[in-house]
Amino acid sequence: MKSRAVLRSLVGPVYAPTLAQSMGMMATMPVIPLIALSLGFSVPAAAALTMISGVVGVLGPIPLGLAMTIVGERRAMIATGSVVTLTQTGAFLIARDGVADGPTLGHQLGFVATLLVSSVAREVWVIGRQAYLGAALPPELRARGMSTFGGMMRIGQVLGPLLGAGIIALGGEAWVLALDAAAMAVATVLVAVWMVPGEARKNRRQVPGGLARLPVEHSPHDPRRTAGVTMIMVGLAIVPLVMARVGRPLIVPLLGAMLGLAGDEISLIFAVAAVVEIAMFVPAGSLMDRYGRTAVIVPCLFFSGAGYGLLVLLTATLAGGSRSGALIALTASAALIAFGNGFGAGALMTLGIDLSPEANRTRHLARWNTITGSGRLLTPALVSLVTLAWPITAAGAVIGALCWAGALWAVHLLPQVTPTPPHGVFSDGFRTDRGGRWRRSGR
Secondary structure (H helix, E strand, O other): OHHHHHHHHOHHHHHHHHHHHHHHHHHHOOOHHHHHHHOOOOHHHHHHHOOHHHHHHHHOHHHHHHHHHHHOHHHHHHHHHHHHHHHHHHHHHHHHHHHHHOOOHHHHHHHHHHHHHHHHHHHHHHHHHHHHHHHHOOHHHHHHHHHHHHHHHHHHHHHHHHHHHHHHHHHOOHHHHHHHHHHHHHHHHHHHHHOOOOHHHOOOOOOOOOOOOOOOOEEOOEEEEEHHHHHHHHHHHHHHHHHHHHHHHHHHHHHHHHOOOOHHHHHHHHHHHHHHHHHHHHHHHHHHHHHOHHHHHHHHHHHHHHHHHHHHHHHHHHHOOOHHHHHHHHHHHHHHHHHHHHHOOOHHHHHHHHHOOOOOHHHHHHHHHHHHHHHHHHHHHHHHHHHOOOOHHHHHHHHHHHHHHHHHHHHHHHHHHOOOOOOOOOOOOEEEOOOOOEEEOOO
């Protein structure tokens, strides 16, 4: 089938490199604070290091998108992939020597520098792969291609920490950084060999002079609005989804520790959630292509919000009685959040392409990534502020409420600004009346 051939053609340039890169990056995520502590950072300082990627995710995409427009996505990805390989190798040497010989200020500054440089370089990969897929995927396969991309990232999120745990047992925490360097080297070689030069830029006009200001363009599926305004409006619905994704690894472990669960029990909760999430990425893309973005993103927001609501409810009713009750409460809640999150696999990236004009698509995608990246920064701040006065479950309640509000806004807005699907209530067979209600058209 044509669709399978298209998806197979993306294994080498996109899906395999994504799996390798995700495995390496996710293996390092749990150990970054631990390595920082071993290098003499205080607990607050070690926690603050984890915010570097969030800050880069907000401030980095727009200037990086401009640079990628000038040099090309493939070249930028090969260059920054090589940079990540080198910086993570340097981080490994810094961590190994710092632990063996005693940490110094030089070790600390060097470690922070490697984190900053690698975060910037990884952001180039986020934008570059998204732009490449936007050009390589026909519109009728866009969501399936993007959900497969998201699925590779989710598989890496499971395999990476498992590999990391084995490496820690054999050689220590610093060696996980060497694993990340090796994984990024493999991903970079795959991109260099398989990614077709210029593919991400075909049928797309570039900015004259390279450094020109991004021109105002109409939204591709709603000419009444500009692309920038449409992205901001859609972002009001999507940022809560980002917050739900970021909030789960923040709230569930802290709540589990407060309820007396051990580390292996909390890991089991995340393993169950990961299985649920991975199982959903295949149907998610097919449903999005067949029934439209709204038909998937609205349930995604609803179930994510319901998962946080269930977390509050079960924690109040089951968790207080026993350790097993706490385990059941957190597992059920995390699984429901994962179901909603998995249901929306690839949704953010699909929307980014839907809302980006073909002209200067890389720079439009960079603007979209800046909007969605704000959710990664807002979530830790929200959890910190709420927990100053209320229990941590209150932070979950706030995120759940924001998801439901986002679902209501999405069901109103998304049918107007995304491609019309071939089937379902959001297809050409339906129209909205003046009151905004969906009616079957007279075809």
